[in-house]
Amino acid sequence: MYSQVDIRRIHLEMTTRCNAACPMCSRNERGGFQIADLPQVDLTLLEVQRMLPPHFIEQLEQVWLCGNYGDPIIAPDTLEVLTYLKAVNPKIRLGLNTNGSARKPDWWQRLARVLDHCHFGIDGLSDTNHLYRRRTHWNVIMANAAAFIDAGGAAHWEFIVFRHNEHQISEAQELARTMGFRKFRLRKTGRFFFDGQLHPALDIQDTSGKTIYSIEPPIDICLRNASSAELGGIASERNGYANYLDTTLIECKAQTERELYISAEGLVFPCCYLASWYRGSRRKRDAQFQKLLEQHGGRNSIDARLRPIGEIIEGGIYRGIVTSWSQPSVAQGRLATCSGTCGGDSPNRHQYTNAIYLKPVHRDERDTH
Template identity: 45%
Template sequence: MLDYNTIETLHIEVTDKCNASCPQCARNQSGGKVNSHLPLVELSLNDIKKIVPVELIHRLKSALFCGNFGDPIVAKETLEILEYFREINSNINLSINTNGSARDVSWWTRLGEVIQNKGNIKFGIDGLADTHALYRKGTDFHKIIRNAEAFIKAGGNAHWDYIVFRHNEHQVEEARALAAQLGFKKFIVKKTGRFFSNSKLEKKDHQDVLDEQNQPIYKIQPPVNPEFHNSSLAREEGLIKQFGSMQSYLETTDVSCKSLQEKSLYVSSEGLIFPCCWTANQMYVWYVPAASTPLHKLLDSHGGPETINAKFNSLESILENPFFKSIQESWSCKSISEGKLQVCAKTCGSSFDQFKDQYL
């Protein structure tokens, strides 16, 4: 796996807390109850100072603040952490993926002064005032726009990330025009790959959205326009014909690890170190019993989560843990039952890449 001396990018989930309840996010049950497996914690500036050596910050090309479950702007010291990185490395590319619907304009002004054009903030804005919160449940479109305007006015490089659904596909061009008017540097159309059941390994034609009592209140659907379809999902039927089933495809596909190619490492909100966000995601899968995934079992066989916690162990020693080597060795196993990690086959397999195909 990745050698400490070759790390170029850190992906940091500074918290697993969030102000939103997006129905296809792993932190909640389809927009309803919060994932009960989550520890609900955040990293402080002091934690970051323990986890990331100064010499590593000096040589990093980029640090991404995003993650699997939380929104970075909810954590108490995210801004101070970004300022710390910038103070040590004036050229590092700093970026955040966020729903943008927290904090006040003074906070966003400070953030713009830190980011400038050496990085970016990706605002997840999936529609206009009347449609945005159907997916970004619990957020305020008008507050997001005010925050984005403050960030942009302070010199920040803002990108508008627009996930296309059936309920907002008619607004793409209007949103693109608004983004240009407000000063966003990029407008990114995302062709969602999340209409796929990870438990059943098949496409879904809709997603029920639940309330806090886990009762259905409405549903969201993929777009009708083929221009906005995710090409991996469109290839599913062909893969089933070729391999017999999606399970058979995952059993046999070659794995080409994205994190190895990008020389990146993932830091969870607990301080746990993983190759990537996709492997880290397996720690807290809400629809299976706690601590029961194949990744848990692999980690437990190499000493458990405490051995990869960078609050108490150096990054160098963690990367020498056999756990990381075992992940790489799993890719050559002949089947999932013999040890191949399904999360690796699904995310970095040769013919099915929902993530990459969001942008193609």
């Protein structure tokens, strides 16, 4: 696929733990309860130092802290890991995605000194954000974002659009401006397309499995994910989606951007999509990729705590991934995950609108919130 000297970006999952229960997140069953087979683990500073030694960090352009299952602000060593990376390579760009609803303001002030930009996932205002970002607290988010911004941090507001918050876009953008956020960007989620079909809504359940409310796409068609609608049409045809997975052109984003994904268990994948090991009952495990992995040495063959990253990505499993793309069908070995996420009509390609750069507001002019 590529060699270690080619890598320029690392997508680092610091933890599988999270304070929130977002209903479309891979860690939850419709937001009600955590999937049963998800381990609760964090990467430590020592583990990161072993996996990412100084000579490797020096060639990197960016490290991004996000993940499939956890929020990096929950991991105990996140600030220490960022400090280590910046000390080794002062030119490296460090970013982080978060719901913002954990830690104290003083931690966020320290974060602002080492982080290049922080993307806050805030999907609405005080009366709506919690409908998707379940178990988060508006006042905590606002205090932490303000502390980060006032300490000089570059904050970006990312707003996933749903029916229940689409009327608040302008107000949220103005709040972002007055608080001092640098950018405001809308996200058009592709996650209403799952289990091979487009769903009109997602029922949110409590821990007993009882539906308590539903999340729906925005009414405004322009705010919906166009690829999800296209795939929904394909899926409605007889064998349409299966044929799409067999024939779509795969353009690997990780390969193009020379990126790797390192999970909270220290496992090295090309991307976060192949790293979705734990899916619960609503989304079955990707047995196809796991079978391929077993053919090339199993889990230990991609564990960066056991072997160098260069050895992993130059090994058989990575060659097997690339080879799979040329197979004539999923049944004959083409990885369905690669077709579904990096195929020509993937919802992941059309989830963002252009970022709005916000005119700076002098600190004395900022509104209270």
